[in-house]
Amino acid sequence: MPSQLIARSAEVLAAPGERHDEILTPGALDFIGQLAHAFEERRQWILKERRRQAIRLAAGSPLEFPMLTRRIRDDPDWRVASPAPGLVDRRVEIIGPPERRMTVNALNSGARVWLADFEDATAPTWSNLVDGQLNLLDAIERRIDFTSGAGKEYRLATDRPLATIVVRPRGWHLDEEHLEFDGRPVPAALFDFGLYFFHCAQRQIDAGHGPYFYLPKLENSYEARLWNDIFVFAQDLLAIPRGTVRATVLIETITAAFEMEEILYELREHSAGLNAGRWDYLFSLIKTFGHRTDFLLPDRAQVTMTAPFMRAYTELLVATCHQRGAHAIGGMAAQVPNRDSEAHQAALAKVRLDKEREAEDGFDGSWVAHPGLVPLCRDVFDGVLGERPHQLDRSRDDVDVHPADLLAVRRVSADPTEQGVRTNISVAVRYFSAWIGGQGAVALDGLMEDAATAEIARVQIWQWLRHGRADRETVMRILDEELDALAAQHPYAPLAEIQGLFERTCLATELPQFFTPDAYSRHLVRTPERH
Structure with missing residues (x-):
C-alpha cells in the first residue's frame, strides 16, 4: 500500500485472541484506517440526514417517489452490470452467522449462495467478529473444519460445488468500539467490509468468484452512492479492477422502497440486485409512522407477504429489478425442521406456499435459514425456472404501483x-x-x-x-x-x-x-x- 496514502492505522483496543494476528495485520488495519479517513465524515452526514428525514415524515411530509430523480426512473436504457461469476443462478440462498460449524454446513448445504451475516444473525462480540473473518478466510482457503463436543466432524464437501460466499456487514448506524481511528470508533460497516475485502477479495477472484456483499438498512440512494464510492476506493487501493465487487441491497426500509431504481442506478457498476424482506420492513414502517393511528399494525403473524401493501412492495421490487437486468431475491423461510412428523410437514407446507408465490411472482431466488429447507426451496424454483438460471426476462409490465399502494396499511389494521x-x-x-x-x-x-x-x-x-x-x-x-x-x-x-x-x-x-x-x-x- 503506498505510504503517502496512509493517514493513520486503526488501533485495536480489545485483548488479543487466538489467531487474531492473522486477520488484524498491520496492512489490514492501515486499510481500515484509509476507509475511515475517507468516508467517516460522509457517514456522519448520512446519519444526520436520516434524523432529519424522520422528523420531516413525522411532521407530515408526504413520502413520494422523488421528483429530483425522475429522470433516472424515466430513462429506459440504463442497466446494471451483468451477473458476476457465482451469482448467475441464485435460486436458493442460505443465511447464517459465520460461525465455524455454520460456515461448513452452509457451504455444503446445496444452496447456490451463502449469506455470511455479520449483521442481524451475529451478536457483535469481538471474538464473534474476528473469528468470523478467520472462518471466511479458512473457508476460501479450503482448510476449514469443525468437530463438535460429541465428536461429530464437519468438513467441506469435495464431490459437489460449494455455495458462493456473500458477506453482509453491519449497518451504518453501528460503531465498532474495539477499533479506534483518530480518537473515534471505526464504523462497524467499514470494519466488516474492510477486513473481508483486504484478506479475501483477491483470493475470491483467484477462485473464480469475487468479493460479494449484501448491504443492509439503506434508507435512500445517497447511502447506495456512498457504498459505491467505497467500492471504487477499495478496488483502486488494492489494484482490483473496478466492477469486481458486487452488492445486493436489502430493501428493508420504507423510504428505500420509494427509491429502488435510484439505488440500483447508484450501484449499477457493482449491483447484484435487490432483496425483499419482511420483519425489518415492517419494523421500519412502525419506526417511521408509528405515531399515526392509520399505520397501526395487528399481531405481526397476521401481516403476511400477501397483505396489499406488502404485495405492492414485492411486486414493485421484482418489476424494478427485471427492468434493469438485476436479480430479485425473496424473503427468508425461518422454519427449523424438527422430528415431529406432523409439525414438520405443516412447517414445510407453509414454506412451500410462500416460495411458490415468490417464484410465480418472478423472483429469481429466495432465502432459507436452515439447510433442511434447501431441497424444498430448490424444488419450487426448479419447477418455475427449469434449466434457466433466473427469470430476468420476466419484465412484469403488468405491475403499476403508486405511493399510496406502498402505504395502504390501514387495510390490514386490527387490534x-x-x-x-x-x-x-x-x-x-x-x-x-x-x-x-x-x-x-x-x-x-x-x-x-x-x-x-x-x-x-x-x-x-x-x-x-x-x-x-x-x-x-x-x-x-x-x-x-x-x-x-x-x-x-x-x-x-x-x-x-x-x-x-x-x-x-x-x-x-x-x-x-x-x-x-x-x-x-x-x-x-x-x-x-x-x-
Whole structure:
C-alpha cells in the first residue's frame, strides 16, 4: 500500500485472541484506517440526514417517489452490470452467522449462495467478529473444519460445488468500539467490509468468484452512492479492477422502497440486485409512522407477504429489478425442521406456499435459514425456472404501483390480541438474553430468529402502548412472567440486564431507532479503561 496514502492505522483496543494476528495485520488495519479517513465524515452526514428525514415524515411530509430523480426512473436504457461469476443462478440462498460449524454446513448445504451475516444473525462480540473473518478466510482457503463436543466432524464437501460466499456487514448506524481511528470508533460497516475485502477479495477472484456483499438498512440512494464510492476506493487501493465487487441491497426500509431504481442506478457498476424482506420492513414502517393511528399494525403473524401493501412492495421490487437486468431475491423461510412428523410437514407446507408465490411472482431466488429447507426451496424454483438460471426476462409490465399502494396499511389494521402481546414480549426477552450472551441467531418456537425479529417485536409493543391498544400494567405483568419463565429455563440469564434493555427500547416515550447500539455499548464492548 503506498505510504503517502496512509493517514493513520486503526488501533485495536480489545485483548488479543487466538489467531487474531492473522486477520488484524498491520496492512489490514492501515486499510481500515484509509476507509475511515475517507468516508467517516460522509457517514456522519448520512446519519444526520436520516434524523432529519424522520422528523420531516413525522411532521407530515408526504413520502413520494422523488421528483429530483425522475429522470433516472424515466430513462429506459440504463442497466446494471451483468451477473458476476457465482451469482448467475441464485435460486436458493442460505443465511447464517459465520460461525465455524455454520460456515461448513452452509457451504455444503446445496444452496447456490451463502449469506455470511455479520449483521442481524451475529451478536457483535469481538471474538464473534474476528473469528468470523478467520472462518471466511479458512473457508476460501479450503482448510476449514469443525468437530463438535460429541465428536461429530464437519468438513467441506469435495464431490459437489460449494455455495458462493456473500458477506453482509453491519449497518451504518453501528460503531465498532474495539477499533479506534483518530480518537473515534471505526464504523462497524467499514470494519466488516474492510477486513473481508483486504484478506479475501483477491483470493475470491483467484477462485473464480469475487468479493460479494449484501448491504443492509439503506434508507435512500445517497447511502447506495456512498457504498459505491467505497467500492471504487477499495478496488483502486488494492489494484482490483473496478466492477469486481458486487452488492445486493436489502430493501428493508420504507423510504428505500420509494427509491429502488435510484439505488440500483447508484450501484449499477457493482449491483447484484435487490432483496425483499419482511420483519425489518415492517419494523421500519412502525419506526417511521408509528405515531399515526392509520399505520397501526395487528399481531405481526397476521401481516403476511400477501397483505396489499406488502404485495405492492414485492411486486414493485421484482418489476424494478427485471427492468434493469438485476436479480430479485425473496424473503427468508425461518422454519427449523424438527422430528415431529406432523409439525414438520405443516412447517414445510407453509414454506412451500410462500416460495411458490415468490417464484410465480418472478423472483429469481429466495432465502432459507436452515439447510433442511434447501431441497424444498430448490424444488419450487426448479419447477418455475427449469434449466434457466433466473427469470430476468420476466419484465412484469403488468405491475403499476403508486405511493399510496406502498402505504395502504390501514387495510390490514386490527387490534392486537393478548397472545400477540405475549408472543412479542416472550420473543424479545429470550432473544435479548441470547444476544447479550453472544448468540445472534436463535431457534425460538420452531423458527430461526435474528435481531430483525426482536426489533419488530419490541416496536409493536411500543406502538400498541402509544395508541392504547395495550396497557402498561398488562405489559409489565407479562414481562415479569416471561422473565420468570426464562429464569426457570436458564438460571444464569442476566435478568436485570434483559429487563433494563426491554424497558429502554420498548417502554420509552420516544422510540429508540435500534436496540443494538445501546445494548452493544452496555453489554458487549470489552475495552480497557483509559486514564
